[in-house]
Amino acid sequence: MSNLKYIDCHTHAHFAAFKDDYKEVISRALEAGVAVVNVGTQRDTSARAVAVAHEFEKDVYAVVGLHPIHTEKSFHDEQELGSPPASPGSASGFVSRSEDFDYEFYKKLAMDPKTVAIGECGLDYYRVTSDKGNETRERQKEAFVKQIELAKDVQKPLMIHCRGSTSSPSDAFGDLIDILNSKSSILNSVPGVVHFFTGTVEDAKKLLDLGFYFTFGGVVTFTRSYDEVIKMIPMDRLLSETDAPYVTPEPYRGKRNEPAYVVYVVRKLAEIKGVSEEEMAGQIWGNARAVFRLR
Numbered sequence: 321m322s323n324l325k326y327i328d329c330h331t332h333a334h335f336a337a338f339k340d341d342y343k344e345v346i347s348r349a350l351e352a353g354v355a356v357v358n359v360g361t362q363r364d365t366s367a368r369a370v371a372v373a374h375e376f377e378k379d380v381y382a383v384v385g386l387h388p389i390h391t392e393k394s395f396h397d398e399q400e401l402g403s404p405p406a407s408p409g410s411a412s413g414f415v416s417r418s419e420d421f422d423y424e425f426y427k428k429l430a431m432d433p434k435t436v437a438i439g440e441c442g443l444d445y446y447r448v449t450s451d452k453g454n455e456t457r458e459r460q461k462e463a464f465v466k467q468i469e470l471a472k473d474v475q476k477p478l479m480i481h482c483r484g485s486t487s488s489p490s491d492a493f494g495d496l497i498d499i500l501n502s503k504s505s506i507l508n509s510v511p512g513v514v515h516f517f518t519g520t521v522e523d524a525k526k527l528l529d530l531g532f533y534f535t536f537g538g539v540v541t542f543t544r545s546y547d548e549v550i551k552m553i554p555m556d557r558l559l560s561e562t563d564a565p566y567v568t569p570e571p572y573r574g575k576r577n578e579p580a581y582v583v584y585v586v587r588k589l590a591e592i593k594g595v596s597e598e599e600m601a602g603q604i605w606g607n608a609r610a611v612f613r614l615r
């Protein structure tokens with residue numbers, strides 16, 4: 321067994337894709353020396369992230385919040401939410417609903433000692449259709465601002481999701497950075513983590529100036545598109561994730577992803593940074609402890 325300490329800073333081992341074997345999946349990660357941060361996306365998956373964290377003695381944490389795509393009802397992902405319940409009360413899946421951010425509901429979860437951040441929150445313009453575009457973007461921005469306020473309130477960092485539209489991949493980052501700048505007076509001293517960063521090097525520099533950390537996942541093992549930005553980000557701002565069950569790294573592409581595979585991500589990040597795997601893993605563990613205030 322490895323005595324290295326790894327961390328999957330953004331994963332969903334509590335989603336419907338793992339409903340039959342989440343305990344085995346998480347235990348496999350812990351045995352491989354990987355700590356697990358399960359990230360919620362709406363009410364059910366946030367509450368579940370906290371409940372699952374409590375099923376383990378240590379090294380399993382939760383992030384709670386409202387993903388921008390769940391500010392509208394249009395999106396239903398079976399791996400995330402499961403099949404829509406066949407009958408009312410059926411336990412097969414989580415609910416796809418259009419949510420307004422319920423501050424008090426999330427605040428209760430946010431104050432749980434196992435909760436280490438607020439999110440995933442932010443902006444997602446990828447599926448925004450032009451006819452409802454402005455309304456959708458405004459709903460997302462409103463939910464994001466409320467989560468910035470909650471992060472301040474409970475003194476925990478943000479876990480940010482940001483994805484631009486297909487025609488202009490950086491558009492959401494422009495809006496995100498504008499919102500963060502307008503709220504800079506209430507950002508925490510360690511403001512948070514930008515998960516699976518897909519913006520430009522310039523966007524990354526602005527987010528670094530605001531104090532953000534960056535987490536990268538399985539894509540770094542099979543495309544070189546992120547090497548430039550990873551080289552630019554200082555070692556003390558880098559983190560690792562899997563975003564399981566999605567974006568499985570090499571050598572497991574095509575299979576369901578899981579937190580134990582974060583080791584392959586760390587190995588590739590080390591290669592891109594030109595350091596040893598041991599050094600990269602140790603640095604990431606120290607960074608995660610700082611941002612999530614782990615003991």
Ligand SMILES: [Zn+2]
Pocket residue numbers: 330331332359440563
């Ligand atoms: Zn995610």
